[in-house]
Amino acid sequence: MPILSIDFLINGLASGAALALLCLGLTLTYMTTRVPNFAHATIAVVGAVVTLLLLDWVYIGLRGGAVYYTLYIVAPILSALIAGLLALTIYIAILRPLSKKGIGIIGLMIATFALDIIINNILTLILHLTPSKYIGKLIGASVKGYGVLVYIPILDVNIYLSRLLLPIIAVILTISLHLYMTRTKFGIAMRASIENPQLAKALGINVDLVYAISWFLSGSLAGLAGSFLAFEFPGINPAIAYLYIVSIFAGSILGGLSSMYGALAGGLVVGVSEVLIPVMIQNIYYTITGSIIDIIRYQKFISLLIIIIVLLVAPQGLAGVSWRNLLARVVRVG
Amino acid sequence: MSLLTVEGLNAGYGKFHILFDISLNIEEKEILAIVGPNGSGKSTLLKAITGIADVYSGRITFKGSDITRLPPHVKARMGLAYLPQTNNVFTNLSVWENLKMAAYTLDESIARDRIEEVLSYYPMLRSRLGFKARSLSGGERQILALAMTLIRKPEIIMLDEPTANLAPIIAKDLLKKIQALREDLGKTIILVEQNAKAALEISDKALLLVSGRIEYSGFASKLLADTELSRKYLGLR
Amino acid sequence: MVELPIILMELANMLVFIIVVLALNLMAGYAGIPNLGMALFVYIGAFAVAGLSVRFAIILVNILNPDFIEMMRVTPPYKYAVGESSILDIILFKVTDPAVNRHLVPELNSIIGDSIPLSIMILTFILASAIALGATLGLIVSFTAVRLREDYLAIVLLAFSEMLVQVFFAQVDWVAGGRYNTWALTPWPQKLSQSLGNLLPSGVKPELFIGLIVAIILAITTLIYTERIANSPMGRVLRAMRDDDLALTSYGRDIAKIRLKVMMVGSSIAALAGVVYVLSVQPVVKATDYTRVTWTFIPWAMMILGGIANNWGVIIGAVIVYIGRKLIEILAPPAFTTILSLIGVEVTGATIDIVKAVTVNILVGVIIILVLYLKPEGIVPEKPSKTLPRKTLNSLIEKFRGSSS
Missing domain, CATH: 3.40.50.300 (P-loop containing nucleotide triphosphate hydrolases)
Structure with a gap:
């Protein structure tokens, strides 16, 4: 038994890519409006549910057909759009008015906590009451899903197409977001508003618009990540968001909650570790003792450990570490 | 008067x-x-x-x-331009980006001309265009802040x-x-x-x-x- | 007509929520610690009555009757599940095995019930372990983020709660039953139950009655205790630290200490509430039942509605939310059956259960947001801090009035 197989690596990468996008969104709204959004994972599930409903609606037994493949483009875009609009609505209709009334950070946080539970329950209701055409029921585990498995001859593995696509899309998104933030006037204005809203306002930048856009972006990134989840799992239980939010916070805290690149790195590290570390431990245990321990269901513990370690050792996260000094020291020692 | x-x-x-x-x-x-x-x-x-x-x-x-x-x-x-004592530049933005933000409300072509004008007035900044404002010295930062103010041609x-x-x-x-x-x-x-x-x-x-x-x-x-x-x-x- | 036992049980359940909300108010309202991990502390109290005290009881019983565990190996129904396991194995791993636990707990209960000293020891152990576990967990959990901003503290508390309850306790079967139910001990002497049984109206179980009494005592004690803290010099320090970030930075170290202290006290109170809940309302303990929705979200709604940092306010909030929730649960099913059948959805028992829970959760969430928007100080706003206790102040005022007239 090898320590790691190629499909586990791809799974890890997909999980890391999804989490990177989610951490990026959470960090973005935290940097602009200073609210830790406890509803972020549920917004991702909104994306998943939109895709699931779409798949269930148009699926016509053509798994793998041309019509079906176009869904891999249409569904994520639609999910991202709807989740983005939802996040925007949350900000404009609830958080901004609350903040204008002078509600402090704890109050805003509790508002997102309440929104999380409201949206999650609405999703549960929708999934329960919508009869599924093909997969029995839309909530919880059902036997067959809508995902397409792709056979990769060189590696001799079958992989869900969505898992292959997700990391690629995450990379494309990261690059385009980077270009947007550094090359366009409005992108630069966003960074300016994040750093110094007073000065930005004085220079005529519409800071309110920047905040609104950050919520829309944050929501659509979450919706996109969630959409790919729906291709893999036939039935979705919205309650997974209650655990998943911990991983998102872990990645964001590791990233430092103060830099977009930190968030991407933090999410990637947490997502990959959650998949690979339990498998590695399992394999090492197997090679030593010859028996199997079932620890994969505890994988989410890694997130908690990461939160604890980061907060105790370097509460500023990756973004707070002075990489140049560290590198200089390493080079000097080397 | x-x-x-x-x-x-x-x-x-x-x-x-x-x-x-x-x-x-x-x-x-x-x-x-x-x-x-x-x-x-x-x-x-x-x-x-x-x-x-x-x-x-x-x-x-x-x-x-x-x-x-x-x-x-x-x-x-x-x-009427007001230059606060601190936090008067965006430290995470490059010098060029700071100037661009100072010209945020101006038309693209006017903005380019104005930036060019202040750069020739303060040539020191031209050599720092790509640097983050964070890396400038205190004096250089104040000059950047002055330059940002000048872009909007205040009286x-x-x-x-x-x-x-x-x-x-x-x-x-x-x-x-x-x-x-x-x-x-x-x-x-x-x-x-x-x-x-x-x-x-x-x-x-x-x-x-x-x-x-x-x-x-x-x-x-x-x-x-x-x-x-x-x-x-x-x-x- | 609703029967008396049901009313009493609902009353006990409401008291449990009142205790939880008072504990939450101490942490979040007075000290500004946004505890989003209340579910963990309530659960840990439930664990003290179930998984943990069963082990203590079996050891005690084995000391009094040295063959007790030995006999489990050969007597049905235990022998099928226990087999050749060692004594340590049985105590550590087998007592929570559903095949064992189901039979063992009633048997232990009857042994405990027969002996007054034994039941006192078990009761003491339950209370002490709940307090100790609550305080220790409160300390460990908040230690990571106690020096950081409140939002980090909230994230850490939520993360710990979700991970420990929904992953660790819910998945590791041997510690606390995991995916299976475990039964709680009832540490009351038989004689007490019997004599009570003759006095109580028919249908009311003595255990429920005793549980209710315990709930009342604990609720009143908690109220007096938190009121005293709130009106003490420490209460003023807590509020100052909650309202002023500058104080936090200039007195950083002391404030971390105070926060830890409040976390320990608040968490042990919440754990005691968990004990009362199990003893009076729900003797079957399963980690996955202790969700953040029931034990974190609903207490928060109660506190925000009633009025943060006002003990009487949060009690009123708890009563309103609790009764409102019950009313919805009673009224929603018939209403929804009608609506659902009108839109042509097949109505099953499972659907109605889900609709019921979903309605309650959504409404509670809406209440939180509406209160924050319309009346952030809640129904009963926070009292302005007085330098002197109210009683002294009132007597002084009386004195002045008396002398002037």
Whole structure:
């Protein structure tokens, strides 16, 4: 038994890519409006549910057909759009008015906590009451899903197409977001508003618009990540968001909650570790003792450990570490 | 007619009344230094003129029209630039991006020309265009802040302790550059300074504030020569 | 007609929520610690009555009757599940095995019930372990983020709660039953139950009655205790630290200590509430039942509605939310059956259960947001802090009035 197989690596990468996008969104709204959004994972599930409903609606037994493949483009875009609009609505209709009334950070946080539970329950209701055409029921585990498995001859593995696509899309998104933030006037204005809203306002930048856009972006990134989840799992239980939010916070805290690149790195590290570390431990245990321990269901513990370690050792996260000094020291020692 | 006049100004923050019955006027292309001990309300006076602090009573006129109650961004558009003491540049943005943000509301082609203009006025910045403002020295940062202000071609530039936290030589150089703004570009300048002597040396007029009230208003050179006032309040000689 | 036992049980359940909300108010309302991990502390109290005290009881019983565990190996129904396991194995791993636990707990209960000293020891152990576990967990959990901003503290508390309850306790079967139910001990002497049984109206179980009494005592004690803290010099320090970030930075170290202390106290109170809940309302303990929705979200709604940092306010909030929730649960099913059948959805028992829960959760969430928007200070706003206790102040005022007239 090898320590790691190629499909586990791809799974890890997909999980890391999804989490990177989610951490990026959470960090973005935290940097602009200073609210830790406890509803972020549920917004991702909104994306998943939109895709699931779409798949269930148009699926016509053509798994793998041309019509079906176009869904891999249409569904994520639609999910991202709807989740983005939802996040925007949350900000404009609830958080901004609350903040204008002078509600402090704890109050805003509790508002997102309440929104999380409201949206999650609405999703549960929708999934329960919508009869599924093909997969029995839309909530919880059902036997067959809508995902397409792709056979990769060189590696001799079958992989869900969505898992292959997700990391690629995450990379494309990261690059385009980077270009947007550094090359366009409005992108630069966003960074300016994040750093110094007073000065930005004085220079005529519409800071309110920047905040609104950050919520829309944050929501659509979450919706996109969630959409790919729906291709893999036939039935979705919205309650997974209650655990998943911990991983998102872990990645964001590791990233430092103060830099977009930190968030991407933090999410990637947490997502990959959650998949690979339990498998590695399992394999090492197997090679030593010859028996199997079932620890994969505890994988989410890694997130908690990461939160604890980061907060105790370097509460500023990756973004707070002075990489140049560290590198200089390493080079000097080397 | 004076470019900017302030008459009987009472101002502060909410319940905290800081300035009492302040009057001043400044003509075109003049430099006015506002000096005085710590906590005498120098910065508050600039903020009251800009519209950040609360004005309880009094009148501020700019080119003859009453601007007392106008919001800060309208005053900025009219040509009154205010340069705060700290956080006056975006440290995470490059020098070029900072200049671009300063020209945010201008048309693309005008913005390009204006940036080009300030870059040729402050060639030092051209060599730093790609650097993050964070990596600039204190003096360079103040020059960047000045450049950002100049992009919008203000008539009056109000500076709040630009030389605070700068080494003496650099501070002196910066004051020279501020003086040059009048000489080269014909700007009118109001300068709040902790370093009274250096500020008075480059100024035409001076205002000595003590506990929110005017103690002296007149020629800068006269205040410098007044041994009693300058010893008592400015710590000179 | 609703029967008396049901009313009494609902009353006990409401008291449990009142205790939880008072504990939450101490942490979040007075000290500004946004505890989003309340579920963990309530659960840990439930664990003290179930998984943990069963082990203590079996050891005690084995000391009194040295063959007790030995006999489990050969007597049905235990022998099928226990087999050749060692004594340590049985105590550590087998007592929570559903095949064992189901039979063992009633048997232990009857042994405990027969002996007054034994039941006192078990009761003491339950209370002491709940307090100790609550305080220790409160300390460990908040230690990571106690020096950081409140939002980090909230994230850490939520993360710990979700991970420990929904992953660790819910998945590791041997510790506390994991995916299976475990039964709680009832540490009451038989004699007490019997004599009570003759006095009580028919249908009311003595255990429920005793549980209710315990709930009342604990609720009153908690109220007096938190009121005293709130009006003490420490209460003023807590509020100052909650309202002023500057104080936090200039007295950083002391404030971390105070926060830890409040976390320990608040968490042990919440754990005691968990004990009362199990003893009076729900003797079957399963980690997955202790969700953040029931034990974190609903207490928060109660506190916000009633009025943060006002003990009487949060009690009123708890009563309103609790009764409102019950009313919805009673009224929603018939209403929804009608609506659902009108839109042509097939109505099953499972659907109705889900609709019921979903309605309650959504409404509670809406209440939180509406209160924050319309009346952030809640129904009963926070009292302004007085330098002197109210009683002294009132007597002083009386004195002055008396002397002037």
